[in-house]
Amino acid sequence: MSYAKRFDKRRLDEMRKIDAKVGVIKRADGSAMFQIGDTIAIAAVYGPRALHPKFLQNPEKGILRCNYDMISFSVPDRKRPGPARRSTEISLVTEKALLPVLDLKQFPNAVVDVFIQIVQANAGTRCAGICAASMALAHAGVPMSDLISAISVGKVSDKIVIDLNKEEEDHEEGATDIPVAMNSEGEITLLQLDGNVSKSELFQALEFAKKGCSEIDVIQRKALKDFYKGVKNE
Amino acid sequence: MNDDYIRTLVEKGKRIDGRKFDEFRKISVETGVSKNASGSARCKIGDTEVVVGVKFDLGEPYSDSPDEGTIMVTAELIPLASPEFESGPPGVKSVELARIVDRGIRESKCIDFKKLCIRPGEKIWMAFIDIYPLNDDGNLVDASVLAALKALQEAKFPKLVDDKVDHESKTNVGLKLGKLPILTTVYKIKGNLLVDVNSKEEQVIDSRLSISVADGNIHALQKGGDFPLNIDDIKKAVDIAIKKENELVKFLK
Numbered sequence: 001m002s003y004a005k006r007f008d009k010r011r012l013d014e015m016r017k018i019d020a021k022v023g024v025i026k027r028a029d030g031s032a033m034f035q036i037g038d039t040i041a042i043a044a045v046y047g048p049r050a051l052h053p054k055f056l057q058n059p060e061k062g063i064l065r066c067n068y069d070m071i072s073f074s075v076p077d078r079k080r081p082g083p084a085r086r087s088t089e090i091s092l093v094t095e096k097a098l099l100p101v102l103d104l105k106q107f108p109n110a111v112v113d114v115f116i117q118i119v120q121a122n123a124g125t126r127c128a129g130i131c132a133a134s135m136a137l138a139h140a141g142v143p144m145s146d147l148i149s150a151i152s153v154g155k156v157s158d159k160i161v162i163d164l165n166k167e168e169e170d171h172e173e174g175a176t177d178i179p180v181a182m183n184s185e186g187e188i189t190l191l192q193l194d195g196n197v198s199k200s201e202l203f204q205a206l207e208f209a210k211k212g213c214s215e216i217d218v219i220q221r222k223a224l225k226d227f228y229k230g231v232k233n234e
Numbered sequence: 235m236n237d238d239y240i241r242t243l244v245e246k247g248k249r250i251d252g253r254k255f256d257e258f259r260k261i262s263v264e265t266g267v268s269k270n271a272s273g274s275a276r277c278k279i280g281d282t283e284v285v286v287g288v289k290f291d292l293g294e295p296y297s298d299s300p301d302e303g304t305i306m307v308t309a310e311l312i313p314l315a316s317p318e319f320e321s322g323p324p325g326v327k328s329v330e331l332a333r334i335v336d337r338g339i340r341e342s343k344c345i346d347f348k349k350l351c352i353r354p355g356e357k358i359w360m361a362f363i364d365i366y367p368l369n370d371d372g373n374l375v376d377a378s379v380l381a382a383l384k385a386l387q388e389a390k391f392p393k394l395v396d397d398k399v400d401h402e403s404k405t406n407v408g409l410k411l412g413k414l415p416i417l418t419t420v421y422k423i424k425g426n427l428l429v430d431v432n433s434k435e436e437q438v439i440d441s442r443l444s445i446s447v448a449d450g451n452i453h454a455l456q457k458g459g460d461f462p463l464n465i466d467d468i469k470k471a472v473d474i475a476i477k478k479e480n481e482l483v484k485f486l487k
Contacts, residue, residue: 024368025283025314025315025368025369026281026369026371027281027315027316027317027369027370027371027433028314028369038269040268042314042368043314044314044315046313046317049317067313067321069312071268071285071287071364071366072287072289072308072310072362072364072366073267073268073270073271073272073274073287073288073289073362073364074268074270074287075270076270076401076402077401078289078291078362078364081308081310081324081364082310082323082324083321113313115312115313115314116314117312117314117366117368119267119268119285120267120268120269120270121270122269
């Protein structure tokens with residue numbers, strides 16, 4: 001048996017349709033929406049602002065605090081409102097994915113809070129969240145050396161693919177999910193894997209991720225530019 | 235902008251954004267926030283934005299109402315929506331918001347709970363109504379009710395196979411809602427009554443009264459704020475809410 005044709009007829013290295021927008025939450029200092037296929041993530045940035053409790057403060061530089069969660073009706077089985085172990089872990093790896101491009105030296109004792117919510121889920125939510133968060137940080141004017149882009153790659157049955165959807169993740173012959181985030185230089189800031197792949201399959205998947213992330217990077221930059229284009233014309 | 239400025243302006247009959255006291259900001263209500271909900275809707279009032287999803291699941295009836303299903307309303311004030319919201323278990327503000335929405339829907343009987351019964355004494359439908367503000371620019375509660383009612387109008391039951399819910403599939407069957415309980419909150423600042431305060435005005439209110447009205451009848455009231463209301467205020471507030479019912483219900487047609 002083999003996975004000859006993708007359920008939604010995409011090429012193996014073809015991502016779902018992507019839509020990105022900046023400035024979707026007015027109260028926030030920076031915000032963005034990132035949609036890939038039926039997965040929709042929104043992110044809001046608050047700060048740099050005073051950090052409480054005080055013992056978390058770093059007198060050398062500001063800290064980044066990420067919080068990922070899903071809206072209860074974003075998934076087929078209602079998710080109980082509030083954070084759980086899964087979202088706690090994703091919050092942590094999201095933080096680590098974004099931190100390398102941030103420069104928080106000028107904000108001692110402060111925090112930059114990033115809140116990510118998944119509004120509609122169809123696989124790849126942590127990567128969509130990271131893409132939205134990276135744009136929201138840029139929109140908030142937090143000093144950054146680069147943007148971060150993220151995509152999930154993996155193996156469905158015997159085929160290496162990019163951007164698995166839910167149906168592919170649930171493939172009866174098994175699926176391997178590899179969320180990857182990187183900067184525009186291709187340096188990897190998030191790498192996780194659940195499943196079973198050979199070494200050569202892993203590196204083929206990472207090639208797909210690199211190509212996908214560079215396409216996403218273009219979309220993210222365009223969304224940021226489009227926002228400021230709007231501002232100029234007002 | 236300081237608080238005294240807003241209050242002084244109201245004394246002179248004016249608001250910071252130039253609206254009349256009984257004037258709402260621009261309202262929009264749309265459906266289809268999440269394909270994975272049984273029904274979902276988004277309501278914007280000015281820059282305030284709330285999304286609400288309805289999900290049906292199976293439950294057991296309460297012993298005092300064996301032939302009735304029920305609703306469960308939850309609100310999560312996620313810190314994404316406002317610098318004032320914090321992560322953690324639901325605080326009093328989110329509990330109050332959810333309960334005001336719950337009572338309007340429940341007491342107006344716009345949902346026939348008997349129609350949510352599958353087998354008396356054994357199995358019922360529970361409608362989970364989950365409220366998420368995405369941007370808090372004041373008057374979340376009125377926006378939450380509009381979004382909740384729209385989501386209920388759109389909601390379709392999932393398929394039931396051998397007493398198990400197939401959450402991946404939907405039927406064509408929805409709820410038949412009766413008279414819709416429209417909520418208008420009237421806010422008192424310096425002796426004046428206003429509707430639809432924005433977040434800056436909300437910080438300086440003396441008191442508020444949320445009034446749920448369906449077809450001219452009152453189904454729920456909630457007084458809030460640190461200062462009292464007199465009978466005359468309440469009469470005027472109810473008149474405003476009855477007038478606003480006709481105006482706001484149009485967004486649910």
